[in-house]
Amino acid sequence: MRKYDLGPRENRVVGKVLADQAKHIGDQVWLMSDDRKLTFAESNDIVNRYAHGLRAAGVKQGDPVTLLVDPSIDSVLLAFATARLGGVFTTINTDFHTDFLEDALRKTEADVLIVDAAYYDRLEPLPTTGGATKVFVLGELEKPGKVACKPVSDWLDGPNDPIEECAEWLDPVQCWWSSGTTGTPKGILHSHSSILMQAVAWDRGYTAGEVLYACTPLYLGSAWSGIIYTSLIYGLGCAIDARFSVSKFWDRIRHYGATHAFTLGAMHIYLWKQPPREDDADNPLKRFLAIPMPAELIPKFKKRFGIDDMSQGYGTSETFRVFNAPDKGEDRTGAILGTPVDRYEVALLDKDDCRVPDGTAGEICVRPKEPGCLFLGYYKDPQRTLEAWSSLWHHTGDMAVKKEDGLYYFADRKKDYIRYKGRSLSMFEVEAVCDQHPEVADVAAFGIQSEELDSESELMVVVVRRPNATLCEETLARFINEKAPYFFVPRYIEFVDEIPRNQHGRITKEPLRDRGVTEKTWDREHSSFEIAR
Numbered sequence: 001m002r003k004y005d006l007g008p009r010e011n012r013v014v015g016k017v018l019a020d021q022a023k024h025i026g027d028q029v030w031l032m033s034d035d036r037k038l039t040f041a042e043s044n045d046i047v048n049r050y051a052h053g054l055r056a057a058g059v060k061q062g063d064p065v066t067l068l069v070d071p072s073i074d075s076v077l078l079a080f081a082t083a084r085l086g087g088v089f090t091t092i093n094t095d096f097h098t099d100f101l102e103d104a105l106r107k108t109e110a111d112v113l114i115v116d117a118a119y120y121d122r123l124e125p126l127p128t129t130g131g132a133t134k135v136f137v138l139g140e141l142e143k144p145g146k147v148a149c150k151p152v153s154d155w156l157d158g159p160n161d162p163i164e165e166c167a168e169w170l171d172p173v174q175c176w177w178s179s180g181t182t183g184t185p186k187g188i189l190h191s192h193s194s195i196l197m198q199a200v201a202w203d204r205g206y207t208a209g210e211v212l213y214a215c216t217p218l219y220l221g222s223a224w225s226g227i228i229y230t231s232l233i234y235g236l237g238c239a240i241d242a243r244f245s246v247s248k249f250w251d252r253i254r255h256y257g258a259t260h261a262f263t264l265g266a267m268h269i270y271l272w273k274q275p276p277r278e279d280d281a282d283n284p285l286k287r288f289l290a291i292p293m294p295a296e297l298i299p300k301f302k303k304r305f306g307i308d309d310m311s312q313g314y315g316t317s318e319t320f321r322v323f324n325a326p327d328k329g330e331d332r333t334g335a336i337l338g339t340p341v342d343r344y345e346v347a348l349l350d351k352d353d354c355r356v357p358d359g360t361a362g363e364i365c366v367r368p369k370e371p372g373c374l375f376l377g378y379y380k381d382p383q384r385t386l387e388a389w390s391s392l393w394h395h396t397g398d399m400a401v402k403k404e405d406g407l408y409y410f411a412d413r414k415k416d417y418i419r420y421k422g423r424s425l426s427m428f429e430v431e432a433v434c435d436q437h438p439e440v441a442d443v444a445a446f447g448i449q450s451e452e453l454d455s456e457s458e459l460m461v462v463v464v465r466r467p468n469a470t471l472c473e474e475t476l477a478r479f480i481n482e483k484a485p486y487f488f489v490p491r492y493i494e495f496v497d498e499i500p501r502n503q504h505g506r507i508t509k510e511p512l513r514d515r516g517v518t519e520k521t522w523d524r525e526h527s528s529f530e531i532a533r
Contacts, residue, residue: 001208002235006200012169012193012372015084017232018044019162025235031073032211032256033240040235043077046156050081051163053155057112057134061086061166064110064175066132068092068101068119070242071218074138076228078114078152079174079218083192086167090175090187090379091219095485095533097122104177105130107187109380114138114152123147169193170372175379176219178317185426187379188317193372198320199229201341204260204287204309211237213258215244216267220423221317226262226289246270250305253283262289265419269452272301281306289313292410292455295332312336314410316396318375318388319366322346323408335410335454337400340366343373348400348408353391358402361411365393410455418447418457420487425459433484434461437476439469444499446509448492448516460492460521462512464499471495473522474529486533494521 002025004017011017018040021030026041038046059065065082067089069075082089090108092101094116101122105113113132115123117139123129124145135149167173173192177185214227223240231238239256244267253261263271268290287309293301298310312325314337323346325338340346347355348362356362368374374394377385388395399411418425430445442464447457465471473493481489500508517523524531 001206001210004233004235006196006233009169009193009372012196013165013167014080014173014192014196015047015165015167017196018047018080019165021232021235028235029237030231031076031238031240033073036073038073043073043080045160046074046077047080047084048160048162049158050078050152050155051084052158052160053152054078054081054085054087054112055163056158057136059085059087059112062088062172063112064088064090064108066090066092066105066108066110066113066130067218068094068113068115068122069138069218070094070116070118071214071216071223071240072138072242073240074152075114075116075218076240078138083167083173084163084165086165086171088172088175088189090177093177093219093485094119094217095487097485098125098483100484102126102128102130104185105132107177107185107379108175112136115149117141120147120149121145167192170376172376174224176221176317185429186381186384189376189379191372191376194320194375195224195229196233197343197373198225198315199233201321201343202313202324204311206234206236206260209237210259210286211239211256213239213241213253213256213261215241215249215252216262216264217243220264221320222262222264225315225320227260246274250280250283253285257284259284260287260289261285262291264291265423266450266452266456268293268301272297272304276304280304287311292335292453294454295336298327299329299331313338314364314398314400314408316398318394319344319396322364322366322396325407337408337410339407343369345369346408347393348402349391349393349395353393358404361399361401363414364396364398364400364408366396367393418459419455420447420457420459423487425487429484430459430461430480430488430490433480433488434463434476436483437471437479439466439471440464440476441466441469442499444507444509444512445490446513448513458492459488459490460494460517461490462494462496462499464497465495474527477524477529481532486531489524489531491524492517492521493524494518 022040022044029037030040031038079089092104112134114136136152137149138152170191175187175189212227212231214223216222288307309327311327314323315321323337325336344366349365397414400408427445434443445461448460450456
């Protein structure tokens with residue numbers, strides 16, 4: 001194991017890290033997927049080839065490149081190639097299609113789009129590709145369609161001579177898109193420094209020969225922040241699967257010899273709910289960053305699966321890790337966030353941005369103690385950036401309480417969104433999709449507490465139908481499934497005569513949340529409806 005030195009600020013450039021690791025531990029395996037393995041040196045060679053290809057396509061310093069890709073060795077190396085040119089790579093949600101996909105492509109303002117062959121057909125029905133005039137396909141196409149494209153594989157036959165790094169440590173390098181809480185998705189823009197510094201926010205005592213396992217999408221920050229950059233900086237192996245599988249998770253851990261894994265939302269709860277097996281503990285996993293995990297379940301999970309460490313923590317796409325909660329083997333309950341990391345000053349603030357006393361819930365707000373830790377702002381959206389940074393604090397929108405033990409505990413979500421299976425889901429967007437149905441007169445979307453996790457919710461919508469409408473629950477669910485990503489399909493739907501509103505005409509959701517599920521509520525889990533992904 002060789003840990004790269006991020007101390008000097010000029011070292012905090014993504015391409016420099018890979019080139020340096022290739023120079024000093026070039027023969028060591030870094031990336032692996034299924035049976036394919038690449039060393040640091042081989043990875044650096046391919047990054048140079050891809051970078052030459054992107055340069056020939058017109059990508060230069062500061063330019064965005066859009067990636068509509070599944071996690072893979074090549075999708076990671078294409079991102080690094082963009083970074084090597086000083087460009088900004090942005091990853092699009094692979095569940096998007098139709099209007100959602102076109103809108104996301106438009107917002108990136110990228111001239112170059114790289115798309116997995118499996119998603120190429122989604123471009124066909126779009127009126128435009130969002131301004132991207134150069135489309136490159138990763139993988140084999142059975143038959144090209146009307147969207148002109150070229151294969152990424154052509155770049156592998158090109159030059160591999162080193163490309164001089166032109167980026168500085170505070171230059172932008174990566175942007176991913178988070179659901180807006182009261183509007184459209186926002187691009188979260190990070191610098192070279194911020195995405196690298198998060199990987200060393202908490203040293204978990206890695207040792208030589210370890211393998212870190214990633215199975216979450218590249219349009220989320222978890223695979224990048226928790227696995228890819230960490231493995232790069234510490235000189236460790238990085239195993240990549242395109243998606244999470246409940247039934248095959250432990251087989252994949254054994255296949256790669258993975259010692260560290262990262263899951264989000266209820267993924268690990270699904271693992272726990274699988275029928276116990278005699279070989280549950282027969283796996284190489286030593287550390288499992290399963291966030292969030294109910295504190296009372298941690299010791300049981302560790303014992304069943306033979307895991308040494310299940311530390312917890314808290315972070316957002318803008319901040320990365322804010323709190324650490326090391327696993328000390330203590331019996332605790334509640335949604336523990338832990339204590340603040342050294343690089344941030346943290347405060348719990350009320351609606352007036354004043355600190356709340358211990359034992360009182362306040363919004364988690366942070367500011368960095370040094371430059372190059374926090375995100376750069378929302379992509380081409382200065383108004384949202386200013387709103388999030390009011391009173392010289394970045395406001396996360398999440399609530400916490402500091403208790404007598406000195407630890408912070410999750411309290412609530414401040415804004416109108418829910419956490420659903422590890423992702424933030426905007427109620428505004430769900431309602432907008434429902435409103436498109438011609439028989440919907442009014443709609444309100446909100447969260448119902450998940451049975452699996454305190455910090456997660458199931459999606460519920462209540463709907464007022466237009467006069468003489470015949471709309472049923474399954475028809476509405478199917479309509480949403482066709483118009484939006486699969487996770488927009490509510491678990492609960494109920495038709496009502498009226499939705500409560502305040503004197504300003506705004507929907508008041510507190511009475512709806514308090515009422516919750518009733519005898520009239522349709523439950524997708526107890527119906528014959530099947531979601532199409």
